[in-house]
Amino acid sequence: MRIVIAGGHGQIALRLERLLAARGDEAVGIIRNPQQSQDLTDIGAEPAVLDLESASVEETAEVLR
Structure with a gap:
């Protein structure tokens, strides 16, 4: 299952x-700061760099697909 989490670096x-990653799910963390990407990768999650406050509906929908 693909699970997307806003505030993915909290x-x-x-x-x-x-x-989630340990049980085989596809965990995706939405983060604003690209420098945090490696922290997510290290735990088995996929980083998605996106500022939800300024992102368009289309940009947000692409991450959620």
Whole structure:
């Protein structure tokens, strides 16, 4: 299952992404800061760099697909 989490670099999100990836789910964390990407990759999650406050509907929909 693909699960997308807004605020993907927060403490709870990182823990959840680690658990989801460990059980075989596709965990995607939405982050604003591209420098945080490696932290998500290290725990098995896919980073999606996107600022939800300024992103268009189309940009957001692309991440959610």
